[in-house]
Amino acid sequence: MQDGNRLSREVGRAARHFTRTLQIRLTQYGVSIGQWSFLRALWLEDGLSQRELSKRVGLTEPTTHSALQKLEDRGLITRRTMTGNNRRLHSFLTEEGKALKPVLEPLTLEVDEVAVRGLEPAQQVALQEALEAVIENLKADEAAAAERGLRVPPTRERE
Numbered sequence: 001m002q003d004g005n006r007l008s009r010e011v012g013r014a015a016r017h018f019t020r021t022l023q024i025r026l027t028q029y030g031v032s033i034g035q036w037s038f039l040r041a042l043w044l045e046d047g048l049s050q051r052e053l054s055k056r057v058g059l060t061e062p063t064t065h066s067a068l069q070k071l072e073d074r075g076l077i078t079r080r081t082m083t084g085n086n087r088r089l090h091s092f093l094t095e096e097g098k099a100l101k102p103v104l105e106p107l108t109l110e111v112d113e114v115a116v117r118g119l120e121p122a123q124q125v126a127l128q129e130a131l132e133a134v135i136e137n138l139k140a141d142e143a144a145a146a147e148r149g150l151r152v153p154p155t156r157e158r159e
Contacts (some may be wrong), residue, residue: 035061
């Protein structure tokens with residue numbers, strides 16, 4: 001590759017535009033992109049702990065706590081302890097939170113359709129396959145770094 005950082009730069013730009021395009025659509029329902037990530041995780045498996053949600057969404061626990069508080073304030077989730085562990089809170093969708101699923105999930109398909117507008121079906125398949133290969137390569141590199149004791153520091157360590 002001639003320009004060594006071109007791929008990472010372009011993928012990053014595409015990711016930012018995906019996020020902004022989805023956020024524009026989510027805003028009309030009063031949901032932020034961060035809240036969307038947690039709602040989506042809870043739609044897949046309701047009743048997760050804050051730690052489990054942090055892992056699934058890939059954010060720190062303080063960030064997760066803040067997002068969950070906002071979702072609870074909006075009445076989209078409730079948090080409560082489970083039998084046997086009175087210290088760990090689990091998040092559960094309310095009826096209102098569940099009702100957003102069929103409204104919000106199609107927005108991601110809409111954004112995907114916007115993103116590939118003008119691409120031939122074969123180009124869309126090739127793009128998907130190439131991105132999957134890139135992701136696998138990067139995951140393998142991250143795992144190899146972890147084996148050497150290297151990791152991305154938590155947000156608080158970076159400040």
